[in-house]
Every structure is written in structure tokens, then in C-alpha cells.
Amino acid sequence: MEVVQFILLGLGIGAIYSLLGQGLVLIYRGSGIVNFAQGSLVMVGGYAYYEFRVAAGWPALPAVVCATAVGVLLGVAVQHLILRPMRTSSPIERVIATLGVLLTLQAAAVLRYGVGPISVPSFLPTDAVEVLPGTTLGVDRLVILLIGVLLTAALYAVFRWTSFGRVASAMAENQRAVASLGHSPDRIATANWALAAGIAALAGALIGPITYLQPTQLTLLIVPALAAALLARFVSFPIAFAGALAIGVVQSLITRYVTVTGWGDSVPFIVIIAYLVLRGSSLPLRSHVLERLPSVGDGRIRVVPTVVIVGVFAFLIAFVVSPVWAQALTVTMAFAILTLSVTVVTGYAGQLSLAQYVLAGAGAFAAATFVHRAGWGFLPALIGAMLAAALVGVLVALPALRTRGINLAIATLGMGIVLFSLVLSDFALTGGDVGIPIGEPSIFGWDFGAIRHPYNYGLVALAALTLSALAVANLRRGRVGRRLLAVRSNERAAAALGVNVLVGKLYAFALASALAAVAGVLLAFQGVAVLPAQFDVLTSITVIGMAVVGGIGTIGGALLASTLLPGGVGTQILHGVDNLESYLPLVSGLFLLYVLRSGRNGLYEMNAHLVRRLGRLLRVPALPSRAPSARAAAPEPAGAAQHERRPSRRLHVADLRVQFGGVVAVDGVTLDLVPGEVHGLIGPNGAGKTTVIDALTGFVRPTRGAIKLDDEPIGQWSARRRARAGVARSFQSLELFADLSVRENLAVACDDDGARRYVSDLVAPGRIQLTAPALAAIREFRLTDDLDRKPGALAFGKRRLVAIARAVAADPRVLLLDEPAAGLSDEEARELGALIRTLARDWDMSILLVEHNVDLVLSTCDRVTVLEAGAVLARGTPQEVARDPRVVAAYLGRETDEPNPADEPNPAGEAGPAGEAREADESDDSAEGARV
Numbered sequence: 001m002e003v004v005q006f007i008l009l010g011l012g013i014g015a016i017y018s019l020l021g022q023g024l025v026l027i028y029r030g031s032g033i034v035n036f037a038q039g040s041l042v043m044v045g046g047y048a049y050y051e052f053r054v055a056a057g058w059p060a061l062p063a064v065v066c067a068t069a070v071g072v073l074l075g076v077a078v079q080h081l082i083l084r085p086m087r088t089s090s091p092i093e094r095v096i097a098t099l100g101v102l103l104t105l106q107a108a109a110v111l112r113y114g115v116g117p118i119s120v121p122s123f124l125p126t127d128a129v130e131v132l133p134g135t136t137l138g139v140d141r142l143v144i145l146l147i148g149v150l151l152t153a154a155l156y157a158v159f160r161w162t163s164f165g166r167v168a169s170a171m172a173e174n175q176r177a178v179a180s181l182g183h184s185p186d187r188i189a190t191a192n193w194a195l196a197a198g199i200a201a202l203a204g205a206l207i208g209p210i211t212y213l214q215p216t217q218l219t220l221l222i223v224p225a226l227a228a229a230l231l232a233r234f235v236s237f238p239i240a241f242a243g244a245l246a247i248g249v250v251q252s253l254i255t256r257y258v259t260v261t262g263w264g265d266s267v268p269f270i271v272i273i274a275y276l277v278l279r280g281s282s283l284p285l286r287s288h289v290l291e292r293l294p295s296v297g298d299g300r301i302r303v304v305p306t307v308v309i310v311g312v313f314a315f316l317i318a319f320v321v322s323p324v325w326a327q328a329l330t331v332t333m334a335f336a337i338l339t340l341s342v343t344v345v346t347g348y349a350g351q352l353s354l355a356q357y358v359l360a361g362a363g364a365f366a367a368a369t370f371v372h373r374a375g376w377g378f379l380p381a382l383i384g385a386m387l388a389a390a391l392v393g394v395l396v397a398l399p400a401l402r403t404r405g406i407n408l409a410i411a412t413l414g415m416g417i418v419l420f421s422l423v424l425s426d427f428a429l430t431g432g433d434v435g436i437p438i439g440e441p442s443i444f445g446w447d448f449g450a451i452r453h454p455y456n457y458g459l460v461a462l463a464a465l466t467l468s469a470l471a472v473a474n475l476r477r478g479r480v481g482r483r484l485l486a487v488r489s490n491e492r493a494a495a496a497l498g499v500n501v502l503v504g505k506l507y508a509f510a511l512a513s514a515l516a517a518v519a520g521v522l523l524a525f526q527g528v529a530v531l532p533a534q535f536d537v538l539t540s541i542t543v544i545g546m547a548v549v550g551g552i553g554t555i556g557g558a559l560l561a562s563t564l565l566p567g568g569v570g571t572q573i574l575h576g577v578d579n580l581e582s583y584l585p586l587v588s589g590l591f592l593l594y595v596l597r598s599g600r601n602g603l604y605e606m607n608a609h610l611v612r613r614l615g616r617l618l619r620v621p622a623l624p625s626r627a628p629s630a631r632a633a634a635p636e637p638a639g640a641a642q643h644e645r646r647p648s649r650r651l652h653v654a655d656l657r658v659q660f661g662g663v664v665a666v667d668g669v670t671l672d673l674v675p676g677e678v679h680g681l682i683g684p685n686g687a688g689k690t691t692v693i694d695a696l697t698g699f700v701r702p703t704r705g706a707i708k709l710d711d712e713p714i715g716q717w718s719a720r721r722r723a724r725a726g727v728a729r730s731f732q733s734l735e736l737f738a739d740l741s742v743r744e745n746l747a748v749a750c751d752d753d754g755a756r757r758y759v760s761d762l763v764a765p766g767r768i769q770l771t772a773p774a775l776a777a778i779r780e781f782r783l784t785d786d787l788d789r790k791p792g793a794l795a796f797g798k799r800r801l802v803a804i805a806r807a808v809a810a811d812p813r814v815l816l817l818d819e820p821a822a823g824l825s826d827e828e829a830r831e832l833g834a835l836i837r838t839l840a841r842d843w844d845m846s847i848l849l850v851e852h853n854v855d856l857v858l859s860t861c862d863r864v865t866v867l868e869a870g871a872v873l874a875r876g877t878p879q880e881v882a883r884d885p886r887v888v889a890a891y892l893g894r895e896t897d898e899p900n901p902a903d904e905p906n907p908a909g910e911a912g913p914a915g916e917a918r919e920a921d922e923s924d925d926s927a928e929g930a931r932v
């Protein structure tokens, strides 16, 4: 019976979660946004109810109605003032905006009500009723459960059977399509936000009396709700409801039967993370939408300004400032190291981690344990803590290996909670409220305990920050930094160039965690003991938020961001201005919303011109542009034939079949790519051409068939391994790394991937060393003048050439080109054809050319295979294929004996089947072409 009782209690808790979970699904379905501020909206409802009911003394019903109305208005305001202007921002930026709403509402609540709990009377009867024999549940819980059931049924019905629901559902998929059908996406999103925020506020009024009102606690209700919504893939109301109940029940049972604290909070997330990992894939699908990413700095170190700035700060700390300011500067410098860790993991590697502050805590506890329990000195303890945190960081990164974007944000938030609940809150490990004492730190007999020697401690923090910033700058300029940026920009393209995407992500998390550990140690070792409560989960969100405010991809941005974090310079300045420091979190939250809304890249970049002017005033060389120096590794003239090539290789594929669920995309294809030859692969849209390339390069797993590189079966190899073995590809949509210059794009393809770079780059990244094939590709593709430009600054035709040059720079032996001439003019396409022939003839490559431009195929290829609906329709020399009546009828669209229509130029150079027929008409240069 006891079990049943606890299940019932769990249902009561789950019902509360379900109200939040439904709001999350509602907002996602109506606007494609995962609203991390849903718990904060509950909090607002709770406090609004308190204001009306307790402070103003209203009767219960009007108080509940008005609290709900406050929620509705707030929902409308958030959608209208913040998210609507961010319509074109990436989903991740919009998620960060909801984190900004969370931080702002939380800060406002703390300002008004403090951090302690406030009790509020319930308007629902709280008597227990017997539900089953021997088991009871409060009437209030039963009512909430009933509301959950009714709400789920109502939402299900609205979204299933009304036109509003259908249109709203389409919003998450494609807002443009919805708009083109005459609906207003804004109005629909606003309606959904209003409804979801109203439900959240009602939930606040309902559960405030049960849980007490406390800002942090209510805000964190988002965590189980996110888990429930994720189970429902943010789509299904009934599954979100059932998931919320299940989580409530599991938590209740764990609380009763597991004596170790923290498991109740953690288990739902462990399950969710496992689910995400199992469901995810190590590389994104072809359909994965690339997001606009914040710009990154160039990582160049200006020696003179750096020495001057560090010297000035050392002087100020050692001789000028008061102990209070020394402490504020120390806190800011420690936070700067933490925001630098965000620069590495989120700015460079593109992985949104919501666990950085908890990781800092893990580092601080590791160091304290080494000092207190093992008797280590400060320096070994710090290094040990960095290694320990790096290990924990690798664990936190595990979900990142198979999931990305918003799901990863949820997973890292969950990992942070698991780490906090199971490790930092474990009394045996961290000493609970007493913490772990740390004594007086010293290095080689030099005492720098913050209490007795705040200036010395400040100097240690300055040294740590300087080294960290230099390491992060070096990382950016080195091979590993390029690899991380390539991963952030486009995982598929990175893997196709032989970059180890998984190792890159793990490394970014490990390095960021090691930096976070340094920050954690510096923050925690200021006191007499390290305390778990110092490293709460929500501050991780504040850290990400402020990193965005500063500028998440630049070192200057990270330094600026740190001044806004609690206890640092910002707090100290506001303290001097009429004790305004308690407003800092609110101001910072609003700042975050402003920066995101303005679509800019943070305060650092917004004020870059000021920094430049300051540089000129200090008579130091003007800050160079973001692109690395044109002098660096300027290509020397190098001919294709001049570099020593790897031996040629032949790629053979037999009886290839690829199936996606019920769709057979490729069926029984056999191809032989031999050195020195260009093999054309043509066919109408959807014939399976790209899928063949995907299968040959390891991006999809074939259902059947053998793929051999010379005599070696490579069918089971990863995309990266095939790339390293010399199988390169280009992509239909180019997939260049937008943040990297042309030179860096090529460098990613030819950088050696030695493991020692992961360490040596932090100290001595060296200059870009382009290999002979890369230099030859630059010459061959005439890219010398474009090396320091970003792809976005190039004309479309040039970009296509860069994409092929990048594949060629990897010195491939087999090159698979996916529609390289799409969008090129006739003249450009002809030049490209000549280049492809050069690559085959002079570079001795085995080339597969997938093209819709039949002229190009017929004039460039030695052999051609024609696909239709996944199967081979014909194969042979271009002449044979062009004459094949089946090809002419099925693909080229007219009979062989039809007269050749007028030779109209096709500037686009590509089209669907009809266009392809016209392309074929243009091949009148050759007699065979004219016959087609």
C-alpha cells in the first residue's frame, strides 16, 4: 500500500510538471521555440497571486483570474517585444533569448521578494481524501491532476480538429509557408504564447501554496517539464502529460526508497539523456539546417597592448586599489576565465553548454579535496582539479556526440543538475553546509590566501587569466581551433575533410571544463572553505547569458562579460553608485535581451571601433582586420605535377542498395571509378545520385553492396576514415565554413591531425602551412587573391571553386563532385569542366561527377552512368549514353529523331528534368550532343 501511496503523491507532483510541459509543447508548436522561461512564468503567476490575494487582500477567485491575466500579458509582451523582432535569428539564439527572459524575471523577483520562501494560502481545499483503500491524496493535488487531464484533452482536441490548431502546428515546421497561405505567423505565435503563459501563471497560483513561493525553486520547475516535453518531442500533448506524470511518480518513489539524496532530481534526466543519445546520430542528417552563428575573433595576440594591459593591472592590484577592489577584480578575473571556457565550447566549437558553472564547482571541490584530504600543495591541486574537471567535462559532452542544438542545451542543463544533485550535494564528498576547508594557499612558500593577502591573490588570478586568454587565443589560430570552427560551422563538411568531429567536441568540452576548474578554484579559494551552494545550476545560465552579452566568440567579449557577473567589478561600481549593486542581475538580463534583439554579436564587437581608436591613441599598431595576415603562408607557385602524390586508387562499388524506411533511394548500383577517368552520374531529381555519394563517403549506411578502395572493403569505415584514406567529396550546397577565410577552409583540409596538436596548439599554434596539393589547388583554381576573404564575400561561382579546391587540398585519390556546376554560367561551367579533366589527367584522380548540366557531363566524362529511380538505366561512353533511346525517352525527354530545338542559352546551367533536356540541346558543339 505504501508504494501506491507514493505513486499517488508522485501523480500529484507530475500533474504540476504537466502544466508546465503542456505550455512548452504549446509554445514550440506555435512558434518553434523551446521556452526555458516557462518556470519563470509560473513564478510570476505565483507572485501575482500573492500580490492580489495576500498583499491586496482580494478574494481567491479574482486573485487567480488576475494572476492568470498577468501571465497572459507577459506572454504577449515576450513574444511581441523580444521574439518577434528575432524572427530571423537562429533557434539557438531564440532559446538564449528565453534564457534572458528567465534571468530577467528571476532577477526582478529576487529584487522584490528576496531569495527566501514566502507562504501563500491555498484557495483549494487541502484535506486528504481516500483515493484507494488505505491511500490518500490532497484535494488540491486531485484538482490539479484533473486540470491537467482536461487541459491535455482540450489542447489535443484544438490542435487536432480546429483549423487554428492545424495552422499553429505548421508554424514550428515552416513559418514562411504558413504566411504564404494568408495566415499571420505573429498572430498565431502571440496566441500560443498568451495561452501558454496564462497556463503557467495559473499553475503558479495553484502550486504556490503547495511549494511556497521562491524564485529559484519555481524557475527550476522548468527542468522536469523540459524532460517531459522532450519525451513528447515537443509535439504531443498526451505524451507530455503522461511523461510528466511518470517523472513525478519516479521521483516520488526514488525519494522514498533511495536513501542517497539527489537521485530524485537526477533520474529523469539520466533517462532523458540516454534517450537523446540513443535517438541521435553522430553526424547530422543532410536536411540539418545550418544556423547563423556568432562571429569569432581571429585570436591574434597584440604583444605590446597585452603587456601594457597586464602590467597596468598588476600595478593597480599590487599598489593602488583597496582590498575590496582587489577582491572585486579577482572575482571578475575568475569569471573571465569561466567566460573564456564558454568561448571555447560554445563560441569556437558551437556546443551550447549550460553546465559551465557547475563544472567550475566540480573543479573547486576536486582541488579542495586534493588540498584538504590528500595534503597536496596549491599548484598540484589546481592541475589535478583541471584534469579531473576535464574528465567530468568529457562525461558532460557525451550527449553532444549524438545530439546538437537545443536538445544539447537541454542535455547539458540536465548534466549540470545531475552533477550538482549527485556529486556536489553529496555530504560525504563535499561536506554539505560546512564544505571542505582549504587553509591558506601558497606557491613555493609564497602565501597568497585571499583573506590575509588579497593583493597576492589578485596577482595569482591575473596570471591565471593571462595564461588562459593566451591559450584560448593560440587555440583559435592553430589547427585545433580551425577544426573546432569547422565542426561548429558544418559537421558533415568537417567529417568529409577527415576532421574527427567527435574528438573535436570532446576536446572542446574537456578544455572548457579545465578552464572552468581554474575559475572555480579561484572563486572558491577566496574563502575558508569550498561550499556546494556556491555553484548552483542557474548561475551557469547567467554565465552563458553574459558571455552572449560580451560576445561569445571573442576573447575581448569574454573579458567584458566577466565584469557583469555577480561580485565583480560591475557589482563594485554599482555599489559605489548609491548601493545599486542588487540591480546588476536585472540590468544584465535586460542587456542580454537587448543584444539578442538587436541581432548583433555582443558588446565587444559593437564597440570594436572604440577599441581600435584606443589602440591608435596608445600608438600601437592599428588592430588588423579579422582576417589573418595576407603574408602568412602566401602560396608559392606550385604546379599540380610538382608535388609528390599519394598512389592513385580505384573505387569500386557493386550492387549498392540504400533504403530510407520504405523509400529505396539506390537499388543495385555498380560503379567503377578508375584513376585518370571522370565518371559521370546523371539522372532526374530524386534518382539517388547524392545518396550514392553519401554511401560511398560514409554518410549513409547502405543496406546492401560492397564498396572497395582498391581491394580493401571500406563499407564499414566512418566518413572520416574514408576521407583520410583519400576519398573526398564536394557538396551540392557547398557547405563551406563560413567563419573561416578561404585559406583556413583549405587549411582544414590539409592540416595534419596529430594528437599532440591538442596540447601544443595552446602554447605554440604556428602559422598556417598549406601543403603542396593545397598550394597547387590555389594556383589551379586561381584563388590567390581570395585567400583572406570569407566565403560569404565571394561571388557564387568563386565559392563553388573554393568548395572543390578544398576537397582537392586534401590530396584525394578519389573525388566525388556533387553538382559542382549548379548555378554557374556556361562559360564558368566550361572552365570547370576543363579543371575537372585536369584533375583526372594530371593529378591522376578517380572522379565521379554528378551533374544536371548534361553538356558538361558529355564533354568532360569518359564514361557515364544514368540512374532512374535509384536503379541504373544505362551506362557507357557519353556517346553511347546520349544515343541510348531509353535515356533519351526517360531522362532527356524526347525522341532521338526529333529535331534539335533552338540553342537557347541557359544561364542557370541547371534545372529539373525539363531543364535538363534543354541543357542536352545545348550540347550542339559535339555531334553526339546534338543528337540527344
Ligand SMILES: Nc1ncnc2c1ncn2[C@@H]1O[C@H](COP(=O)(O)OP(=O)(O)OP(=O)(O)O)[C@@H](O)[C@H]1O
Residues within 6 Å of the ligand: 285, 286, 660, 663, 664, 665, 683, 684, 685, 686, 687, 688, 689, 690, 691, 692, 732
Ligand atoms: N535521409 C533521407 N530520408 C528519407 N529519404 C531520403 C533521405 N535522403 C534522400 N532520400 C530520398 O532518396 C531519394 C534519392 O534522393 P537523392 O537526393 O539521392 O536524389 P538525387 O538524384 O541526388 O536528387 P537531386 O538531383 O534532386 O539532388 C529521394 O526520393 C529522396 O527523397
